[in-house]
Amino acid sequence: MKTELKTILTEAIHSAFQTGELSACDIPDIEVEVPRQFEHGDFSTNIAMVLASRLRTKPRSLADIIVRHLNDPAGIIEKTTIAGPGFINFHLHAHTWIRLIQHIHEKAGAYGACNIGNGKRIQIEFVSSNPTGPLHVGHGRGAAVGDSVANILSYCGYDVQKEYYINDSGRQIQTLGRSVFLRYQELLGETVFFPEDCYQGEYIRDIALKIQPEKGDSLLDENDEHAITFCARYAAAIILEGMKQDLIQFGVTFDNWFSEQSLYDSGEVDTAIDRFRQRGIIYEKEGALWFNTTAHGDEKDRVVVRQNRQTTYFASDIAYHYNKFNRGFETVIDVWGADHHGYIPRIAAAIESDGHRRDQFQVILVQLVNLLRGGVQVAMSTRAGEFVTLKDVMDEVGTDAARFIFLTRHYDSPLDFDLDLARKKSNENPVYYVQYVHARICSMFRKAADIGIQDVSWDDGALKVLNTPEDIQIIRHIARYPEIVQMSATHLEPHRITYFLMELAAAFHAYYNKQRVITEDVVETRMRLILMWAIRQVIRNGLALLGVSAPESM
């Protein structure tokens, strides 16, 4: 609709150029938007005001000229007015709106999809939790955001790959091995000192318990280093498997699981270091190897290889991101916890040093989640092993509620996750509020089938029935959906869809209370059902992008 109006406007301006009523100039991007006020019409444009400053004339008289040159061959506009400082407001014919329903019927599951991605290959890496403990709610938010962004991007024509980066190398894994080994020794009756920097959680004991029947007490005879390495691998595998199961329950699957260790095994870390070293980007100082990240705006250079010859995580991250781009992705998105934001400049520096543009690397920083129960914050401490896991939350409130609530905030804003609210089956719970729309419409269709109405495909008769103010209002609402999807794709912001759905749900429930759908008038009923069908489709499409189910009944 907007594009049609833009075309009409562009032609009108050109036409005015030709008659000399406007002196020719470059036409800026024409903005057409939905006004806040209903009286301001269905769409409005500020083009006259923008042009006025260029042509140094009065916006209102300019608007007047443009309006006189408007040509609307398809007859979509009912009337055009000039208002305020120079807005041109368009009021569309009811049938223009109702025709949109036909469009939705044709597009169905693809209504809202677009091709702004044009097949561009894009990778999104998320969760990527170290396999040293179960996923907690914070990871859940990252998973919900990452998965939904991936859905949205592929819906908008991008070729998306979802990847999980497994930090299965380095000190944390060593610590994991040590923790498990200590618990294992403890289990076999040895008195051990369990240090504070080891993983305190009960799950460490559970893993040790699994090793015992397999290995007996034989690990005690091996040297500690071997035993710890064994425990580390064993534990990481179990934990990783658990995370995969949790993610499956959460409805998140990955296209690829990428191991950090593999970067060392394949020599890619060394290769990356050598390559940058040859180019002088990595240099030696005080016995360590440094990456010249300040050249790309970082505060200070960062160490890649320490004095003791051990590599830092930055080293493997350089190799990892190099590897990503080598796989042909045009854009790479990382989803991180907001506490890692200090890491962006150095990764960006590494990527730029490889000859990629800064905008080919995007980071979504997800703020933390506060769990609330009874209005009180649930204490969480990873260190002490006291945390509520993602699985706990899913089991308690369900995956739909969890996913939806994780997406009810901009990722940049901390999220209060109210467990009591999430479990509640009432209008206070936004998940049910939206899902209820779908269930209600499904119920109508069951009712309609009972009285013999089966076929609800588009019919031109709808043009005569769906023209009440209530109908037009809700059609205007669903008309905005494709733009919302596009915006959330370009901004990587799934919450826009969440909000859209909540608003659409409100509009539907209001409609439902005001306008009866199933009546004795079979023809009218069928026409109204055509609209209901479209609304249900939009709800379904939106929920799908969020990874939330659309139940037939509740």
Place this chain on the structure above:
RNA sequence: GCGCCUGUAGCUCAGAUGGAUAGAGCAACGGACUUCUAAUCCGUAGGUCGGGGGUUCGAAUCCCUCCAGGCGUGCCA
């Protein structure tokens, strides 16, 4: 100290990438079920968009500055 993020109704948050009279949910108050699912709806009340400057026809939105909060600032992960 420096950097990033945040500051909008009593509370939790949206705000179309500069538009017209700033919105929603919760909480408060008053209403609506012999009705396609009341898991719903309608109404009332609530604001110095943290403060102050600037940019322009026009600012919650962009720039500067100050204040408050969060996070970061390792040869940690």
